[in-house]
């Protein structure tokens with residue numbers, strides 16, 4: 001068989017499906033088979049591997065985790081865009097974040113902790129950082145208020161750290177945020193300004209792993225990530241988020257997702273939840 005036309009057998013697909021589920025929580029349904037094959041063909045060609053079995057064995061033999069990273073870089077769906085599901089950003093900016101920061105100030109705290117989990121190429125995280133800066137205004141430097149942004153996929157994290165986007169994509173942002181926090185660099189490209197980028201800590205992190213954080217968060221964004229997980233994985237992950245949310249802390253998920261069976265979360269709108277205070 002020529003390398004260019006390598007097919008995946010049902011048995012091979014099941015092996016990859018199990019591997020991706022166990023390592024990353026991603027549920028590769030039968031419908032994704034063609035997509036997976038298309039995305040992985042090039043890896044097989046580049047590595048001169050003649051079958052998906054050879055590729056699977058290659059990953060299993062590699063104890064550096066490099067080939068697993070390469071696999072997830074190919075398999076994960078990183079689709080995102082600026083100001084996606086914009087009501088979240090608007091409510092956060094106009095209502096929720098001013099309330100949280102006032103409440104913290106009343107308690108003499110200047111420690112605001114926000115996590116963007118599954119940030120992809122940075123459109124969501126850079127917008128969040130703009131909003132944090134905007135809400136805190138001239139007092140920003142008095143706060144410890146950076147943003148943690150994580151993803152499993154190294155390629156998108158590198159892109160996010162660079163902060164360069166086509167200007168037409170940045171146009172989705174409200175004009176005041178765009179004018180204040182982005183700059184045009186070429187005829188077609190713009191950049192997130194350094195005073196925003198430098199406040200975001202981008203890290204590779206697999207949400208299936210134990211959370212390594214010492215402190216809890218006031219706000220967690222995990223939008224359009226859990227759609228790739230099954231019910232059991234989603235439930236485990238939401239329970240971990242709950243463990244790392246402050247009382248009354250906020251969890252934002254994607255508009256098409258819902259969490260109906262979690263007692264400790266109160267829905268404040270269909271995809272915005274508040275952790276029940278003690």
Ligand SMILES: C[S@@+](CC[C@H](N)C(=O)[O-])C[C@H]1O[C@@H](n2cnc3c(N)ncnc32)[C@H](O)[C@@H]1O
Pocket residue numbers: 023024025026076077078079080081084117118119120121124150151152153156205206207208222223224225228254
């Ligand atoms: C569709 S993007 C969503 C991006 C952004 N949150 C949004 O709503 O536009 C989903 C992201 O989740 C990440 N992801 C998937 N499984 C993950 C895991 N186990 N740990 C961390 N990130 C994961 C993917 O790499 C991808 O960048």
